[in-house]
Amino acid sequence: MQIFLPIAEVSVNAFTLVALGGIVGLMSGLFGVGGGFLITPLLFFIGIPPAIAVATGANQVVASSFSGVLAHLRRKTVDIRMGLVLLAGGIAGSALGVGVFNLLQRVGQVELVVQLSYVVFLGLIGLTMLRESLGALIASRSAAPPRRRLHEHSWVHRLPWKMKFRASGLYISVIPPLLVGLAVGVLAAVMGVGGGFIMVPAMIYLLGMPTKVVIGTSLFQIAAVSAFTTLMHAVSSNTVDIMLAVLLIVGGVVGAQIGTHWGARLRAEQLRVLLALLVLAVCGRLALDLVLRPDDIFSLAAG
Amino acid sequence: MRAGITAAVLAALLPLAAAGQNAPEAPGTTQPSPPLIRGPAVPLPPVPPPERLVSGLSQDQVAITATFTGSEILIYGAIRRDQPPPAVPPGIIVTVEGPSQAVTVRRKARVGGIWVNTQGVRIGAAPDFYVVASSAPLKEMLDPAEDVRHRISPPLAIRALSGGLDVEDTTPFTEALLRLRTESGRYRVDEGAVRVLEDTLFRADVRLPSNLVEGDYRARIFLLREGRVIDSDTVPIRVQKVGLERWLYRLAIHQPFWYGLMSLALAMVAGLIASAAFRALRRG
Numbered sequence: 036m037q038i039f040l041p042i043a044e045v046s047v048n049a050f051t052l053v054a055l056g057g058i059v060g061l062m063s064g065l066f067g068v069g070g071g072f073l074i075t076p077l078l079f080f081i082g083i084p085p086a087i088a089v090a091t092g093a094n095q096v097v098a099s100s101f102s103g104v105l106a107h108l109r110r111k112t113v114d115i116r117m118g119l120v121l122l123a124g125g126i127a128g129s130a131l132g133v134g135v136f137n138l139l140q141r142v143g144q145v146e147l148v149v150q151l152s153y154v155v156f157l158g159l160i161g162l163t164m165l166r167e168s169l170g171a172l173i174a175s176r177s178a179a180p181p182r183r184r185l186h187e188h189s190w191v192h193r194l195p196w197k198m199k200f201r202a203s204g205l206y207i208s209v210i211p212p213l214l215v216g217l218a219v220g221v222l223a224a225v226m227g228v229g230g231g232f233i234m235v236p237a238m239i240y241l242l243g244m245p246t247k248v249v250i251g252t253s254l255f256q257i258a259a260v261s262a263f264t265t266l267m268h269a270v271s272s273n274t275v276d277i278m279l280a281v282l283l284i285v286g287g288v289v290g291a292q293i294g295t296h297w298g299a300r301l302r303a304e305q306l307r308v309l310l311a312l313l314v315l316a317v318c319g320r321l322a323l324d325l326v327l328r329p330d331d332i333f334s335l336a337a338g
Numbered sequence: 339m340r341a342g343i344t345a346a347v348l349a350a351l352l353p354l355a356a357a358g359q360n361a362p363e364a365p366g367t368t369q370p371s372p373p374l375i376r377g378p379a380v381p382l383p384p385v386p387p388p389e390r391l392v393s394g395l396s397q398d399q400v401a402i403t404a405t406f407t408g409s410e411i412l413i414y415g416a417i418r419r420d421q422p423p424p425a426v427p428p429g430i431i432v433t434v435e436g437p438s439q440a441v442t443v444r445r446k447a448r449v450g451g452i453w454v455n456t457q458g459v460r461i462g463a464a465p466d467f468y469v470v471a472s473s474a475p476l477k478e479m480l481d482p483a484e485d486v487r488h489r490i491s492p493p494l495a496i497r498a499l500s501g502g503l504d505v506e507d508t509t510p511f512t513e514a515l516l517r518l519r520t521e522s523g524r525y526r527v528d529e530g531a532v533r534v535l536e537d538t539l540f541r542a543d544v545r546l547p548s549n550l551v552e553g554d555y556r557a558r559i560f561l562l563r564e565g566r567v568i569d570s571d572t573v574p575i576r577v578q579k580v581g582l583e584r585w586l587y588r589l590a591i592h593q594p595f596w597y598g599l600m601s602l603a604l605a606m607v608a609g610l611i612a613s614a615a616f617r618a619l620r621r622g
Binding site for chain 2: 036037038039041042044045046082094095097098099100101102103104105106109143144146147151262265266268269270273275277278280281284285287288289291292296325326328329331332333334335336337
């Protein structure tokens with residue numbers, strides 16, 4: 036069934052959009068990522084103008100991550116205190132990132148910077164996660180589960196302004212989570228994503244949070260930052276297409292619930308291997324696009 | 339290039355060309371001799387063209403609704419004449435163009451192993467949509483000079499409106515614009531899409547794509563003889579969103595904050611409903 040989108044001004048198949056939303060919602064529930072790094076390129080591919088894809092993607096991420104947060108809240112796997120600290124950094128970072136994005140757009144290099152950021156960040160994170168999670172998987176199979184310390188003590192734990200994060204079992208400085216939130220906020224605005232694929236590993240490896248609360252807390256922060264981003268886009272550039280968002284959301288919320296359900300059954304190491312592989316696949320695809328000769332060396336941009 | 343003209347057409351045109359200059363476009367200028375051999379010379383100074391266009395549209399408004407998948411506009415008309423028609427059938431060209439917008443064409447080059455946008459040309463205004471339909475191949479029926487004067491073929495429609503170019507050679511950029519828009523179906527030349535009946539009645543069915551932008555479109559109709567435009571007509575077409583589409587669009591533009599909040603509320607309600615529904619399903 037074809038439907039005309041009022042803001043994007045294109046006609047697309049409604050079922051395609053519902054299916055896209057469903058896939059991305061599944062990722063969201065499974066891994067605690069918003070799925071923005073998937074939905075945005077997929078929307079480009081079906082012919083939605085990039086600015087609208089980015090802004091509407093953010094709106095879709097609100098729905099799927101909010102649905103996910105509710106499921107996690109019920110299972111008490113959200114560290115709300117940590118989430119609020121991350122959020123404070125995230126909103127500052129998002130505002131900063133929007134400024135950088137506008138600057139890049141004026142000089143015509145936004146596409147390049149976005150792709151390069153994707154390749155660098157996804158590559159680093161994907162490789163780190165894959166190595167670590169494969170190691171853990173092998174170790175858990177070969178011998179009795181190793182006695183694991185709660186977390187490693189490093190420079191992170193010597194900073195001032197310590198705060199107790201009960202749900203995570205941490206007593207650390209607020210500086211690292213604030214910085215993580217800020218960095219994710221900047222990247223989220225520049226790359227047009229929620230930033231979960233960066234935040235989840237940062238929480239696990241940098242802050243030392245237990246995997247159990249990482250996903251719920253990440254979703255909490257993503258829902259809030261995406262809501263802020265959606266509103267910014269709607270007000271500053273009128274690029275949120277509500278009709279497009281509704282169709283993506285219908286698929287997305289269902290997918291997120293299924294994902295959360297599956298996620299509870301899979302083991303943490305297996306989940307991390309899967310996420311690592313997914314991150315590397317997207318990274319590889321984008322890297323190829325940069326290196327191979329494009330189909331057309333010319334491109335059009337409005338304005 | 340008129341090299342491809344068939345011998346038959348040339349032969350038919352020869353006596354007419356020898357008769358003298360054709361009817362000029364400007365209405366005030368007099369005509370030394372009419373192109374019709376049979377017609378008597380008219381002595382009065384403001385000479386109307388011997389053949390005139392009378393045209394109409396099936397619709398002068400296109401409404402974009404939620405299920406809009408493109409539209410078809412019928413442009414029809416007749417050629418009014420006082421004398422019997424000449425032996426050669428008349429040529430009709432119909433163009434439909436959308437609102438003009440500024441566009442930047444960027445070219446990528448390889449820098450340090452990766453492809454980067456290095457050069458760009460901003461074209462001040464190019465129609466978002468442009469279709470040329472004609473009763474015969476354009477090369478055969480349209481004189482290049484007339485094409486330039488009336489800006490009929492797509493490359494001329496763009497150059498007519500281009501401005502503020504600062505790269506030495508802009509040709510590859512304008513060519514790229516044409517090529518990309520042609521590939522995406524926004525620019526089109528439909529030779530033979532105008533049907534002419536009995537040398538008098540004509541009709542053109544112009545398909546408008548689903549990805550139309552809102553705005554003032556216009557249809558131009560040209561009547562040609564011997565490669566020259568002897569009469570033309572312009573009809574406006576209004577393309578606009580209606581119903582829910584229009585309401586949402588207006589809200590997004592005029593009340594962006596409330597529109598944004600509405601989008602967020604919708605997203606959260608959807609999340610809540612899905613969450614509650616799945617819990618109910620799992621229990622049941």
